Amino acid sequence: MLERVCRILEYDKMKGQLINHASSSLGKQKVNALLPSFDFSEIQYGQNSTYEGSKVIRLRGQAPLGGIRDIRTSVKRASIGGVLNELELLDISSTIYGSRRFKSFIESLIEDEVELSILPELVEEIVPLTDLERDIKQAIDENGEVLDSASQALRNIRQTIRSHEAGVRSKLESITRSTSGRKMLSDAIITIRNDRYVIPVKQEYRSHFGGMVHDQSASGATLFIEPNAVVQINNQLREARLKEKQEINRILQELSALVSEHVEELITIVKVMTEVDFIFAKALYSLEINGTQPNINEEGRIQMVKARHPLIPKEEIVPIDVELGNDFSSLVITGPNTGGKTVTLKTVGLLTLMVQSGLHIPCEEGSTAAVFQQIFADIGDEQSIEQSLSTFSSHMTNIVDILDQVDHRSIVLFDELGAGTDPTEGAALAISILDYVYNVGAKVIATTHYSELKGYAYNRDGVMNASVEFDVETLRPTYRLLIGVPGRSNAFAISRRLGLSDTIIEDAKSHIGADTNKIENMIASLEESRKRSEKEMEDTEKIRFEAEQIHRDLEKEFNKLEQEKEKILKDAEEKAAESLKKAKAEAEAIITELRTIQKNNPTIKDHELINAKKRLEKAEPNLVNKEKVIKNSLAPQSKKQKLIPGDEVKVVSFDQKGHIVEKVNEKEYVVQLGMMKMKVKGEDLLYIDRPKQIEKNPLSTVRGKDSHVKTELDLRGVRFEEAMLEVEKYLDDAVLAGYHQVSIIHGKGTGALRKGVQDLLKNHRNVKEARMGSAAEGGSGVTVVSLK
CATH class of the missing domain: 1.10.1420 (MutS, DNA mismatch repair protein; Chain A, domain 3)
Known part of the structure; x- marks a missing residue:
C-alpha cells in the first residue's frame, strides 16, 4: 500500500529533485533508498539533522564534501587478502582526506561556538587515518601512477x-x-x-x-x-x-595489507560520510524549495501555512493554508473541476511523506505536521466527463482495501469520493464511507462534486467544509483553499457570463428545490462576508505596516541621537580627564611651594598662605557631571537643599567654592573659603555636593586647618577606593594644618584596607615614617603616621 501511495503522490519525482543535491554516489544511493519512516524519534532526528545542515550552509555557504568515494567493495577485498589496484587505493586515500577535512570543518564551527549536536556526534566516529593516507599518496600520484618514490x-x-x-x-x-x-x-x-x-x-x-x-x-x-x-x-x-x-x-x-588493517575504521568513514552527504542533500533541497522545519506531533494535528507543492513551478503555484485535527478531523472540499482540489490533496499527502522522511517542507515558519502510522490515498483522474463502471469498480476496490486497514493513527485522502456512479447512490456511499473513517478516528480529507456533502459537513461534529475559490468574473479558479466555506456550483453565474438568456437561467432556478436555493444563497452570503473581511484585513495590515515603518524610522532617529549624545559625553569626559591631569600637576606644585614656604620661613604671614591656597583651589578643574547638572539651577540652592556642616557650596557673590563649617541659624552659615571663615547668608549659597563620609560619620570629616581637621582619620565602613582618596586628601590637609603626627583608623577586618593604607603610605611624599599602633593606640587596627 505504501508503494502505491508514494507513486500516487509522486514521492519518487520529489526524490528526483532531492538526488540532484547529493555530492557522492553514496549520498545518491541513500536518496534512492529513502522511504517515509513511522518511528517518531527517527523522524525527529531526520528533521533536526536537516536543520543543522541548513544552518551550516547559511553560516558557511557550503560544506566540504568532495573526494568521498564508495570504497566498500575495495576494502572488503583487501580484508580477505586481495591486491587493490592504483585507482582503488587512490579512492581510499581521497575518502580518508575528504572525511578528515569535513571533520576539521565541523570542529572549526564548534570552536566558533556554533550550536550543533548531530554533526559533531557523527564526525566523532571518524578516525583520521593520516598515516595510511600519506603512505598511499607518497606511492601513487593523482593520475593513478605509482611514483618512483x-x-x-x-x-x-x-x-x-x-x-x-x-x-x-x-x-x-x-x-x-x-x-x-x-x-x-x-x-x-x-x-x-x-x-x-x-x-x-x-x-x-x-x-x-x-x-x-x-x-x-x-x-x-x-x-x-x-x-x-x-x-x-x-x-x-x-x-x-x-x-x-x-x-x-x-x-x-x-x-x-595496510588497508586491511583499518577495515572497521574505513567502513565507519563510509557510513558517516554517507549520512553526512544525505544530510546536506536534504539541507540544500530545503533551501531550493524554501522549506522550513515543522513542529511535528503524533496526535494527527496539521496546520500547514502557505503550503506549496514542491513539484509545481514557483511562478505557477498558489500557496494554501490547510488545517486538520484540531477542531475537526474530517475536511470535505467542494468546488468546480480544475479548481485545485486534487492539488490540495496531493500537497497535504506529499508534504506528510516528506516530513516522515526527515525533509523540510515548503511552508511558512511555525507550521505543524503530523506523524501517521499509515497513509492512504485514492486519487486518480476522475475529471473526465466519461465515468465508466470499470473506473468506479477500480476505485471502490482500492477504498475497500483502505477501510480494511485504516485505524485512528491513519490519514486518508479521497479524491472525488463516490464519483463514477449514480449521483444519489454515490453521495450516499460517500457519506457512509466518511462516517466510517470518522468513527474509526482517522483523519480524512475528501474532495467531491456532490452538494449533499456540503450539508453533511454542517450536520456532523468534527467535520468541516472547505472549497477552492472560483472567480466568476474571469471564469477561472484562483486555486485558493477556503476552509469553513463550501464550494458553489457557479453554474448559473458562469452561464450568465457566457451569454445565456436570463429567462432560461431563471426558469432553471425554478426547477431547483427551495433547500438547495437556501444553501446556495447561504454560501454566497458567506463568500461575500469573507471577501469583505479579507479586504478589511488587507487595509489593517497596510496600516500596521505603515505604523511599523514609522516606529522603525523613529527608533532609527532615536538611536542616532543617542549615539551623538554618547559621542558628546565621551568628548567631554576626555577633556575633563585632561583638565584633571593638569590640575593635579598644578596642585602638586602648589603643595610643594607651600611646604617650602612654611619650612624656610616659619614666620610667613597668613595672607601669603591664603593666596597659595586659593591657587590650589583654582587648580581644581570645574568638572560637572550629568547628575550635578540636573541638581544645580540659577536659584540659590539653599532653598531646595537643606544644608549641613561639611556640604560643599558656592558663594555666589564671591564666585568662590567652599564648605559649611557650622550652621548659625536657619538663614546664616559659617563657610570656610580657603583658609578664611566667614558668615554667609543662605540665599547667597549654591549647594554643590555632600561627601559620603559626612553622611556616614560627620566627626571624621577632614577639611583643612583649625578644629575641623582632626589628628585621626576613621576609615571604618568606607569602601576601599574611597578610603584611598580620603587618605590622600587627609595627608595634604594635615600637612597644611601643621601636624607632625596623625593616626589612621582602618580597623582589623580582613586586613585588605590596612594593607592598602600602608602601601600608600610607603611611597607618599609627605610621610616620614609609618608604624602599627601600640596596644594603647588601637593595635593593628590603627596606623600611626609621622609627617615631614
Whole structure:
C-alpha cells in the first residue's frame, strides 16, 4: 500500500529533485533508498539533522564534501587478502582526506561556538587515518601512477629502464638520420611494436638490417623491424620492465595489507560520510524549495501555512493554508473541476511523506505536521466527463482495501469520493464511507462534486467544509483553499457570463428545490462576508505596516541621537580627564611651594598662605557631571537643599567654592573659603555636593586647618577606593594644618584596607615614617603616621 501511495503522490519525482543535491554516489544511493519512516524519534532526528545542515550552509555557504568515494567493495577485498589496484587505493586515500577535512570543518564551527549536536556526534566516529593516507599518496600520484618514490628498488629499476630506452633510441636515431637509412626507411621515425622499439623499413631492404620483423603495414610494403644492433638492449629493457611490474605489484600488495588493517575504521568513514552527504542533500533541497522545519506531533494535528507543492513551478503555484485535527478531523472540499482540489490533496499527502522522511517542507515558519502510522490515498483522474463502471469498480476496490486497514493513527485522502456512479447512490456511499473513517478516528480529507456533502459537513461534529475559490468574473479558479466555506456550483453565474438568456437561467432556478436555493444563497452570503473581511484585513495590515515603518524610522532617529549624545559625553569626559591631569600637576606644585614656604620661613604671614591656597583651589578643574547638572539651577540652592556642616557650596557673590563649617541659624552659615571663615547668608549659597563620609560619620570629616581637621582619620565602613582618596586628601590637609603626627583608623577586618593604607603610605611624599599602633593606640587596627 505504501508503494502505491508514494507513486500516487509522486514521492519518487520529489526524490528526483532531492538526488540532484547529493555530492557522492553514496549520498545518491541513500536518496534512492529513502522511504517515509513511522518511528517518531527517527523522524525527529531526520528533521533536526536537516536543520543543522541548513544552518551550516547559511553560516558557511557550503560544506566540504568532495573526494568521498564508495570504497566498500575495495576494502572488503583487501580484508580477505586481495591486491587493490592504483585507482582503488587512490579512492581510499581521497575518502580518508575528504572525511578528515569535513571533520576539521565541523570542529572549526564548534570552536566558533556554533550550536550543533548531530554533526559533531557523527564526525566523532571518524578516525583520521593520516598515516595510511600519506603512505598511499607518497606511492601513487593523482593520475593513478605509482611514483618512483614508492620504493628505492622501483627508483633504481626505472633509472635502468630510462637508460636502456635512451640507448635504443640513440642507436635507432643514428639509422634514421643517416643518408642510407632515410633511403631504406618508409618514414624516418622510431615506433613500438610488441613493447619493443622498431623502425619502418621498406620491403626491398629487409635483409639489409637483419633482426626481427614484428609487424607489417596493410599493403605489405613496410616492415617494422627490430635491427640486430638493438635486440640485446631491447631484451634488457624488457627484463627491466618485468622487474618494474613485479616491484609495483609488491608495493600495491603492501599498501593493500595496510588497508586491511583499518577495515572497521574505513567502513565507519563510509557510513558517516554517507549520512553526512544525505544530510546536506536534504539541507540544500530545503533551501531550493524554501522549506522550513515543522513542529511535528503524533496526535494527527496539521496546520500547514502557505503550503506549496514542491513539484509545481514557483511562478505557477498558489500557496494554501490547510488545517486538520484540531477542531475537526474530517475536511470535505467542494468546488468546480480544475479548481485545485486534487492539488490540495496531493500537497497535504506529499508534504506528510516528506516530513516522515526527515525533509523540510515548503511552508511558512511555525507550521505543524503530523506523524501517521499509515497513509492512504485514492486519487486518480476522475475529471473526465466519461465515468465508466470499470473506473468506479477500480476505485471502490482500492477504498475497500483502505477501510480494511485504516485505524485512528491513519490519514486518508479521497479524491472525488463516490464519483463514477449514480449521483444519489454515490453521495450516499460517500457519506457512509466518511462516517466510517470518522468513527474509526482517522483523519480524512475528501474532495467531491456532490452538494449533499456540503450539508453533511454542517450536520456532523468534527467535520468541516472547505472549497477552492472560483472567480466568476474571469471564469477561472484562483486555486485558493477556503476552509469553513463550501464550494458553489457557479453554474448559473458562469452561464450568465457566457451569454445565456436570463429567462432560461431563471426558469432553471425554478426547477431547483427551495433547500438547495437556501444553501446556495447561504454560501454566497458567506463568500461575500469573507471577501469583505479579507479586504478589511488587507487595509489593517497596510496600516500596521505603515505604523511599523514609522516606529522603525523613529527608533532609527532615536538611536542616532543617542549615539551623538554618547559621542558628546565621551568628548567631554576626555577633556575633563585632561583638565584633571593638569590640575593635579598644578596642585602638586602648589603643595610643594607651600611646604617650602612654611619650612624656610616659619614666620610667613597668613595672607601669603591664603593666596597659595586659593591657587590650589583654582587648580581644581570645574568638572560637572550629568547628575550635578540636573541638581544645580540659577536659584540659590539653599532653598531646595537643606544644608549641613561639611556640604560643599558656592558663594555666589564671591564666585568662590567652599564648605559649611557650622550652621548659625536657619538663614546664616559659617563657610570656610580657603583658609578664611566667614558668615554667609543662605540665599547667597549654591549647594554643590555632600561627601559620603559626612553622611556616614560627620566627626571624621577632614577639611583643612583649625578644629575641623582632626589628628585621626576613621576609615571604618568606607569602601576601599574611597578610603584611598580620603587618605590622600587627609595627608595634604594635615600637612597644611601643621601636624607632625596623625593616626589612621582602618580597623582589623580582613586586613585588605590596612594593607592598602600602608602601601600608600610607603611611597607618599609627605610621610616620614609609618608604624602599627601600640596596644594603647588601637593595635593593628590603627596606623600611626609621622609627617615631614
